[in-house]
Amino acid sequence: MSESKRAAGRRAAEFIESGQTVGLGTGSTVFFTLERLAERIRDEGLEIRGVPTSIDTETKSRGFGIPLATLDEVEKIDVTVDGADEIDGAFQMIKGGGGALLREKVVASLSDRVVIVVGADKVVERLGSTFDLPVEVVPFARAVVHRRIEAMGGQPALRMRKDDSSAAYLTDNGNEILDVHHADGIADAAALERALHEIPGVVESGLFIGLAHAMVVGEADGSASVHE
Numbered sequence: 645m646s647e648s649k650r651a652a653g654r655r656a657a658e659f660i661e662s663g664q665t666v667g668l669g670t671g672s673t674v675f676f677t678l679e680r681l682a683e684r685i686r687d688e689g690l691e692i693r694g695v696p697t698s699i700d701t702e703t704k705s706r707g708f709g710i711p712l713a714t715l716d717e718v719e720k721i722d723v724t725v726d727g728a729d730e731i732d733g734a735f736q737m738i739k740g741g742g743g744a745l746l747r748e749k750v751v752a753s754l755s756d757r758v759v760i761v762v763g764a765d766k767v768v769e770r771l772g773s774t775f776d777l778p779v780e781v782v783p784f785a786r787a788v789v790h791r792r793i794e795a796m797g798g799q800p801a802l803r804m805r806k807d808d809s810s811a812a813y814l815t816d817n818g819n820e821i822l823d824v825h826h827a828d829g830i831a832d833a834a835a836l837e838r839a840l841h842e843i844p845g846v847v848e849s850g851l852f853i854g855l856a857h858a859m860v861v862g863e864a865d866g867s868a869s870v871h872e
């Protein structure tokens with residue numbers, strides 16, 4: 645599993661050129677992109693500035709010595725490398741397994757090019773078939789959003805912290821996440837994305853439609869293929 649992530653993550657770092665502003669996604673696959681970028685900064689003198697999509701990625705990037713900028717300091721992003729929880733043949737995705745969907749979508753929307761790094765197990769025929777859809781909600785409206793999503797045919801579950809606190813998981817933005825199961829998968833991801841955005845209290849959905857330009861798929865044998 646981590647060999648396929650490593651292969652994809654490291655391969656994507658080769659797309660980055662000196663002088664670029666780079667969106668830095670979140671997750672265990674992007675970790676390997678950060679690792680390889682740090683090597684290229686050290687060994688080749690690669691000059692970039694990274695815009696992290698989460699506090700976790702910011703911390704890891706600082707640890708790797710990758711120069712960082714905030715969105716206030718950049719007008720656009722040349723290329724973003726990010727992971728996904730599922731991706732289909734049209735590069736539609738479910739993201740947000742790591743809870744960073746809102747910042748990831750903002751950064752992707754500002755990027756000239758978005759490269760998605762995944763292990764081969766994340767490539768699916770139909771979104772929602774292997775992973776529940778994360779939806780970031782304002783805590784105040786959680787119960788209302790929960791009922792609205794149920795009425796639309798989804799089965800939402802409040803994401804909890806992984807420790808023993810029995811407390812709801814909170815995103816970097818102080819919001820909660822409903823992980824929505826779709827028993828038969830998601831038939832029309834674009835339509836569902838629009839419908840979710842019409843619910844007051846929904847901050848963002850983990851459906852990423854029309855945002856990715858390329859996908860790097862890693863395999864267990866350490867190889868990686870690029871799809872554009």
Ligand code: 5RP
Nearest residue numbers: 671672673727740741742744
């Ligand atoms: C975080 C994300 C991640 O990109 C997604 O969860 C994939 O993570 P990983 O590379 O660890 O499998 O969307 O919000």
